[in-house]
Amino acid sequence: xxxxxxxxxxxxxxxxxxxxxxxxxxxxxxxxxxxxxxxxxxxxxxxxxxxxxxxxxxxxxxxxxxxxxxxxxxxxxxxxxxxxxxxxxxxxxxxxxxxxxxxxxxxxxxxxxxxxxxxxxxxxxxxxxxxxxxxxxxxxxxxxxxxxxxxxxxxxxxxxxxxxxxxxxxxxxxxxxxxxxxxxxxxxxxxxxxxxxxxxxxxxxxxxxxxxxxxxxxxxxxxxxxxxxxxxxxxxxxxxxxxxxxxxxxxxxxxxxxxxxxxxxxxxxxxxxxxxxxxxxxxxxxxxxxxxxxxxxxxxxxxxxxxxxxxxxxxxxxxxxxxxxxxxxxxxxxxxxxxxxxxxxxxxxxxxxxxxxxxxxxxxxxxxxxxxxxxxxxxxxxxxxxxxxxxxxxxxxxxxxxxxxxxxxxxxxxxxxxxxxxxxxxxxxxxxxxxxxxxxxxxxxxxxxxxxxxxxxxxxxxxxxxxxxxxxxxxxxxxxxxxxxxxxxxxxxxxxxxxxxxxxxxxxxxxxxxxxxxxxxxxxxxxxxxxxxxxxxxxxxxxx
Amino acid sequence: xxxxxxxxxxxxxxxxxxxxxxxxxxxxxxxxxxxxxxxxxxxxxxxxxxxxxxxxxxxxxxxxxxxxxxxxxxxxxxxxxxxxxxxxxxxxxxxxxxxxxxxxxxxxxxxxxxxxxxxxxxxxxxxxxxxxxxxxxxxxxxxxxxxxxxxxxxxxxxxxxxxxxxxxxxxxxxxxxxxxxxxxxxxxxxxxxxxxxxxxxxxxxxxxxxxxxxxxx
Numbered sequence: 001x002x003x004x005x006x007x008x009x010x011x012x013x014x015x016x017x018x019x020x021x022x023x024x025x026x027x028x029x030x031x032x033x034x035x036x037x038x039x040x041x042x043x044x045x046x047x048x049x050x051x052x053x054x055x056x057x058x059x060x061x062x063x064x065x066x067x068x069x070x071x072x073x074x075x076x077x078x079x080x081x082x083x084x085x086x087x088x089x090x091x092x093x094x095x096x097x098x099x100x101x102x103x104x105x106x107x108x109x110x111x112x113x114x115x116x117x118x119x120x121x122x123x124x125x126x127x128x129x130x131x132x133x134x135x136x137x138x139x140x141x142x143x144x145x146x147x148x149x150x151x152x153x154x155x156x157x158x159x160x161x162x163x164x165x166x167x168x169x170x171x172x173x174x175x176x177x178x179x180x181x182x183x184x185x186x187x188x189x190x191x192x193x194x195x196x197x198x199x200x201x202x203x204x205x206x207x208x209x210x211x212x213x214x215x216x217x218x219x220x221x222x223x224x225x226x227x228x229x230x231x232x233x234x235x236x237x238x239x240x241x242x243x244x245x246x247x248x249x250x251x252x253x254x255x256x257x258x259x260x261x262x263x264x265x266x267x268x269x270x271x272x273x274x275x276x277x278x279x280x281x282x283x284x285x286x287x288x289x290x291x292x293x294x295x296x297x298x299x300x301x302x303x304x305x306x307x308x309x310x311x312x313x314x315x316x317x318x319x320x321x322x323x324x325x326x327x328x329x330x331x332x333x334x335x336x337x338x339x340x341x342x343x344x345x346x347x348x349x350x351x352x353x354x355x356x357x358x359x360x361x362x363x364x365x366x367x368x369x370x371x372x373x374x375x376x377x378x379x380x381x382x383x384x385x386x387x388x389x390x391x392x393x394x395x396x397x398x399x400x401x402x403x404x405x406x407x408x409x410x411x412x413x414x415x416x417x418x419x420x421x422x423x424x425x426x427x428x429x430x431x432x433x434x435x436x437x438x439x440x441x442x443x444x445x446x447x448x449x450x451x452x453x454x455x456x457x458x459x460x461x462x463x464x465x466x467x468x469x470x471x472x473x474x475x476x477x478x479x480x481x482x483x484x485x486x487x488x489x490x491x492x493x494x495x496x497x498x499x500x501x502x503x504x505x506x507x508x509x510x511x512x513x514x515x516x517x518x519x520x521x522x523x524x525x526x527x528x529x530x531x532x533x534x535x536x537x538x539x540x541x542x543x544x
Numbered sequence: 545x546x547x548x549x550x551x552x553x554x555x556x557x558x559x560x561x562x563x564x565x566x567x568x569x570x571x572x573x574x575x576x577x578x579x580x581x582x583x584x585x586x587x588x589x590x591x592x593x594x595x596x597x598x599x600x601x602x603x604x605x606x607x608x609x610x611x612x613x614x615x616x617x618x619x620x621x622x623x624x625x626x627x628x629x630x631x632x633x634x635x636x637x638x639x640x641x642x643x644x645x646x647x648x649x650x651x652x653x654x655x656x657x658x659x660x661x662x663x664x665x666x667x668x669x670x671x672x673x674x675x676x677x678x679x680x681x682x683x684x685x686x687x688x689x690x691x692x693x694x695x696x697x698x699x700x701x702x703x704x705x706x707x708x709x710x711x712x713x714x715x716x717x718x719x720x721x722x723x724x725x726x727x728x729x730x731x732x733x734x735x736x737x738x739x740x741x742x743x744x745x746x747x748x749x750x751x752x753x754x755x756x757x758x759x760x761x
Contacts, residue, residue, distance in 0.1 A: 393607060
């Protein structure tokens with residue numbers, strides 16, 4: 001193959017050379033800018049560690065895809081033939097499926113880091129699979145296929161794509177096709193320590209304006225222009241539509257670390273740079289509604305949660321909330337005289353890397369007033385979140401009042417603790433023994449333990465709305481009791497009592513700020529609410 | 545000339561009556577058939593002078609309130625004949641503006657007007673320089689969360705030559721929900737969207753208000 005190849009080969013990568021070789025004789029006749037490039041096929045088998053109900057398990061994850069061998073600045077780079085294969089060992093299969101399960105359907109979401117010099121972003125390669133039979137014995141091999149978002153960069157330099165966390169969702173079914181109990185299972189996987197240095201999937205050289213390097217041969221259909229164009233190329237076949245893929249638009253999130261791009265240059269997804277894009281992705285975690293319905297909404301939430309015992313507050317980071325707006329209905333019960341009511345009840349879920357939880361957050365407190373303790377935690381959702389809305393129309397004043405009650409069953413999981421800077425091993429299962437609880441105004445209607453946050457708003461007739469409004473967002477406040485901790489500690493050391501004494505207790509004030517929702521499922525979402533790829537555009541700021 | 549329906553009590557009690565009065569000129573006045581706009585034709589632009597107040601009417605005179613602190617339109621006026629006569633066209637209409645959305649307790653309401661809308665003149669009082677008529681061909685899509693609705697119809701309006709004020713005084717049945725999705729009982733088909741708004745109209749690029757005069761030769 002002609003020309004230098006500065007691209008270090010990824011793990012088990014091989015170059016598809018046949019097409020290039022066939023046209024090598026024509027290459028000298030073409031100007032450099034008109035030369036199209038070949039593709040590089042990636043075939044990487046990497047060790048991962050998956051957190052399964054039975055505990056952590058090492059699995060093998062095979063990632064295959066094809067990339068353009070190189071690209072010009074501004075040119076689309078779209079991975080094609082993307083497939084992810086997860087090989088679950090027999091020991092893991094027993095823990096992941098129920099006895100009545102005869103088949104399982106898998107979905108995967110692979111986080112792929114994209115870097116160019118100091119620029120960083122992250123995209124998600126989503127895949128789905130047709131149901132496969134659960135083997136009576138031996139490993140379960142699940143292969144998903146799907147679309148990967150395209151990338152463009154306005155600057156020259158090597159683009160490096162790296163495999164990251166993998167979320168695997170499994171939907172087991174019985175022989176009669178019925179769902180099993182539980183109906184779905186999820187596993188969060190990360191590259192194993194021995195994968196270090198092997199997770200680079202591809203390195204794509206990006207030339208300044210035109211493809212650089214020794215020209216390689218064009219494919220037969222090439223009608224490349226004589227100068228490079230930032231628009232999407234027309235001489236490259238469209239990516240295949242993978243079987244089972246349900247999303248028409250791949251999600252193209254950027255990572256929280258992705259910084260601004262002065263002048264619109266630097267790393268970007270193709271969707272971000274497309275004409276008419278209303279705004280770039282905000283600096284926030286991905287918030288993708290995988291299978292939107294016309295009633296789908298999404299929003300970011302962030303705020304503070306006090307820990308009264310520690311006389312401090314913990315910042316709950318910007319968290320994605322996916323909501324299915326309920327139908328607005330006139331309730332059966334008669335309203336008070338002089339009022340008209342209607343209500344909605346909407347379900348919602350937290351979403352972070354495929355799991356129903358907040359992103360991890362770290363807080364430092366002075367325990368017992370002298371010991372600095374830094375804890376990394378997440379809030380895990382252990383049941384459905386509901387958003388109960390009451391709108392009151394007051395006849396005498398023409399005012400509208402809104403009472404919005406969010407009920408969220410959340411467990412506080414402690415991932416990591418440092419005391420005076422020294423690691424304290426809390427083990428893998430350190431969490432509150434029950435969900436956080438709040439005083440429940442309607443315990444008969446909403447039983448169980450959950451956090452209750454209340455949002456109040458109104459619109460005085462003729463004036464702008466004030467406070468919390470349903471889809472516009474605003475402050476949600478409540479008071480929470482943190483239950484005792486359990487399963488904290490390692491190597492026989494029981495830290496439950498220490499954490500319980502330091503943190504657990506009642507009357508902890510919580511204030512969360514909800515941002516403007518994105519109307520994900522409607523035909524034309526308002527441009528000031530959603531990004532081009534239908535994620536929330538508005539990122540709220542926490543308030544105390 | 546009737547007062548706009550911006551007052552709270554008026555919305556509840558006088559909407560239907562106001563609509564009848566606005567639509568029927570005084571019995572003693574001969575209907576105007578020649579409409580002279582000065583200058584003509586002329587481009588105009590306008591902005592609201594107070595909050596635009598809307599209501600999706602769910603029970604008589606009451607319902608979901610919406611307020612827009614910013615609203616504007618641009619279009620053209622021209623002399624015409626007939627009764628009613630189309631003396632103008634609105635080519636661009638906006639409710640809300642970047643950073644100043646229309647609000648309700650359901651959230652920010654985004655409106656997408658489908659233009660052109662017609663400015664129709666029906667009656668003119670020479671002594672006050674006030675023309676009564678309506679905005680016709682009104683077609684407006686609203687979105688709040690997952691709720692989308694479309695209203696169509698007309699809005700009664702009056703124009704005052706001395707000030708350049710265009711007062712829009714919506715009434716029950718003038719502008720109604722013709723379709724909706726995801727709104728449930730909050731914006732049922734058939735419900736009225738009552739809009740009350742005052743705009744200051746100026747010849748585009750000037751501080752001058754155009755004049756509309758109706759006569760019966």
